[in-house]
Amino acid sequence: MAKHIGKQSIKFEKKISVTSTASTVGTKEGEGPLGKYFDVILKDAVDGETSWEKAESKIVQDNLNLAVKKAGLSMDDIEYIFSGDLLNQGTGSTYGIRNLNRPFFGLYGACSTFGESMCLASIMIESGGASKVLIGASSHFCAAEKQFRFPLGLGTQRPLTSTWTVTGDGAAVLCKNGNPPYIVGMTTGKIVDFGITDANNMGAAMAAAAADIIMTNLKDFNISPDYYDLIITGDLGYVGKELTIELLKKENIDISNNYTDCGIEIYDKNTQDTHSGGSGCACSAVTFSSYFYNKMKKGELNRILFIPTGALMSSTSVQQGESIPGIAHAVILENFPKGDS
Amino acid sequence: MDNSAKNKKLYQEMVKKASPNSHIIKDCVKAFVIGGIICCIGQFITNYLKELGLTQNDTGIYTSSVLIFLASLLTGLGLYGKLGKFAGAGSIVPITGFSNSVTSPAIEFKKEGFITGLGAKIFIVAGPVILYGVLTSVVVGIIYYFIK
Known part of the structure; x- marks a missing residue:
């Protein structure tokens, strides 16, 4: 069983393998220095949908499916999904996952959500509660700007300290045993x-x-x-x-x-x-x-x-x-x- | 990590040092040039309308309308945002900036419907300008009435 170490840490005893990962990103990320490493690069911000929010959910759904496929599994094999995003009430994830028909924990840790998913999914596996868990986190530049800042068409200058919200979804399948890491x-x-x-x-x-x-x-x-x-x-x-x-x-x-x-x-x-x-x-x-x-x-x-x-x-x-x-x-x-x- | 008030203050000083400032001189020059060009376009329209025989009063109204239309069109085409990124205050301060601040939320919130989206959010940026502009004009008007 897992061991509590020091003040805030846990050491796992079981082999919790990151069996597969999948990444889907927007055009800008695809044009960046890591472009060749991503699985899917979208052609535009709406990805065939009618709004940015719908596009984010579609990215979530497609990318989670991709991660499962890359692990050589089917969605039915997945025992739990841990996922989250930046949109109000976590709709980026929930609307993306609603058709996957798997048990789901929706998380919010702002941009730390992927870490939160990874930690909780590992504890789930270590506890014996599951052996195949799917984790993910997503965000969308346009949808985030709309919710947190100004309309995109507004002609303002962004301060040099500001950062650019990444459009995309990252996902991984964690399994008990399996290959490293x-x-x-x-x-x-x-x-x-x-x-x-x-x-x-x-x-x-x-x-x-x-x-x-x-x-x-x-x-x-x-x-x-x-x-x-x-x-x-x-x-x-x-x-x-x-x-x-x-x-x-x-x-x-x-x-x-x-x-x-x-x-x-x-x-x-x-x-x-x-x-x-x-x-x-x-x-x-x-x-x-x-x-x-x-x-x-x-x-x-x-x-x-x-x-x-x-x-x-x-x-x-x-x-x-x-x-x-x-x-x-x-x-x-x-x-x-x-x-x- | 020690989160005492003293340490927080020290951290905020560290942040100030680590955070790059905007290029004020470069930005001012760009704002001056683009703002000036927008004003020149306005003046050009005014002169042209006067040539057509419009009164001074009508000329002002028509010039504003043309500039508002052009800025709104450019916002719809996705160009005014790019201009604003380059020009900063140069494209915000003229009436074209006001037009941009009304059109851009109208486009963005249309997806939530014409009433609860576009209708409710259209003045999300320009609203405070209109409110406090009107309020200021009332105050100035009252002062003017008494000192006249």
Whole structure:
């Protein structure tokens, strides 16, 4: 059975395999530096639907089906689905999953949702409650802008600290036993709020939560940063990454040599006009499901700490002047079989 | 992580240092040039209408209408947003920016229906400008009445 370790961590005993992944992204993500790693690149923002919201649900449905197919399974084999998105009441996921006819837990952890899905699904498998679980997270640039910011056609300038919401869905099938990589441990994040109120600087709002979870993970497992081949945060962007490194430096932890952020990897800052980088639930979900999963499969990365990060505000809380709470969940993924590391 | 008030304050200073600022001078120059061009177009329309023999009063109304129409059309074609990204305040401040701020929510919220979507949300950006514009004109009008 799973072991509670330190203050906030769990070490898994069973072999929880990430058996397959699938990634579907929008045109802009397809044109970015990771373009060749994605399974499906959409031709436009509506993908044959009549609205952005409907398009997001279609992406969810198609991509979850794809992940299951890539695992060599059928949807009937899946015992649980854990998924979430950014839209109000989680309709991006629920409308995408309503025809799949499988037991479902809808999650909201803002952009940390993929990490939340991964953690809860791993606990489900470890507990013996399931042996095949499907996880996912999605977001849509246009639908998110409409809900959180201004109409797309409004002629305004985005601040340089702002990030670009990734359009897409990332999904994975987790199975008991099966092939590497395995999920071997996790550290559950606390809400960390350092008083940032600028909704155009979410990297800064989430960096403190990211630094906190990295510090806690290292302490709980009694390891140093170089234990990992790579530490990967979700969507802090350039501003948030710099702040995370700096915050940890103050605690005498140096991660500058083996640390990156999905929001930085997914776009080309110079040619794609994305300012501080990518964000949204799909940012960490599609980057993991394509690029990093591929690197682990090839053995170029053998042990990573994957940390989707989320900013837990709403447009109402921002208008009422509330600061933005951040959260981050850390998942340890390894290629080594048990007892081999 | 220590989340004492002192540490939060220190963090906010760190954030200020790490966050890049907008390029103010470059943005001002772009806003000046594009804003100026929009005003020149307005002046060109005004002069042309005067040539046609319209009165001063009518000329103003017609010029505004033409500029509002053009900006609305460009918004529908997806071009005004791109202009705004380049020009910033240069394309927001003139009357064309006002037109853009009404047309863009109208397009975006049409999917939620003509009443609860478009009808309810059309002034989501321009509403405050209209409200406080009218309010300010009333206040200024009262002051003017007494000091006249």
